[in-house]
Amino acid sequence: MLQRIKNRVVTLLQLLLVMLFILFEEIVWEGVAKPIYEWVHALSVLQKIEAWLQKVNATVILVIFVVMLASVEMLGLYAGVLFVSGQVALGVTLYLTKIPIAAFTFWMFRVTESKLMQFGWFKWLYGKLMQAIDWLKSLEIYQRTMKRLKATKERVKEWIKKIKLRYFAKESSFVTKLKRLYSSIKRTLKRD
Numbered sequence: 001m002l003q004r005i006k007n008r009v010v011t012l013l014q015l016l017l018v019m020l021f022i023l024f025e026e027i028v029w030e031g032v033a034k035p036i037y038e039w040v041h042a043l044s045v046l047q048k049i050e051a052w053l054q055k056v057n058a059t060v061i062l063v064i065f066v067v068m069l070a071s072v073e074m075l076g077l078y079a080g081v082l083f084v085s086g087q088v089a090l091g092v093t094l095y096l097t098k099i100p101i102a103a104f105t106f107w108m109f110r111v112t113e114s115k116l117m118q119f120g121w122f123k124w125l126y127g128k129l130m131q132a133i134d135w136l137k138s139l140e141i142y143q144r145t146m147k148r149l150k151a152t153k154e155r156v157k158e159w160i161k162k163i164k165l166r167y168f169a170k171e172s173s174f175v176t177k178l179k180r181l182y183s184s185i186k187r188t189l190k191r192d
Contacts, residue, residue: 050111058115061108063117068105072098 053061075098083091109116117123136142169172
């Protein structure tokens with residue numbers, strides 16, 4: 001009986017970890033942060049910053065990185081506190097505000113990774129984090145959840161595709177009516 005309860009608690013904790021990781025990876029990272037990261041990475045001003053970072057001492061880079069990472073995490077925690085305390089709009093706004101800073105921090109990690117890995121404790125911590133992520137992804141519950149999520153994504157894409165074909169195709173009656181309405185409004189506004 002006690003073993004069964006323990007197994008259920010462990011499974012529940014694994015599910016919670018998996019759901020949080022999927023929420024971060026699939027929604028926050030893939031949907032919001034990754035496009036911002038790619039945009040940030042493409043900025044020409046960052047090419048100059050990257051060149052400067054290559055010349056900077058590893059200890060200075062470590063301090064800058066740790067301060068930025070700690071700031072981003074504190075903003076995220078504070079946004080969570082605001083969200084839970086009922087200030088949902090402010091919490092969401094703060095969380096969305098931290099995403100570009102997090103994207104810049106991630107970019108900085110990527111361009112200075114070799115310097116950061118010179119610190120044994122940092123390399124060890126990073127290795128442990130990667131092991132934890134690998135462990136999480138190896139869980140059966142993670143793999144099942146991802147499989148379901150991918151199937152759901154495909155169904156949603158198909159549904160959107162059908163709606164586009166039905167209502168937004170060049171020859172659809174819906175688009176024709178919208179164009180007529182737009183032309184009518186435009187003519188009315190020109191007369192006034």
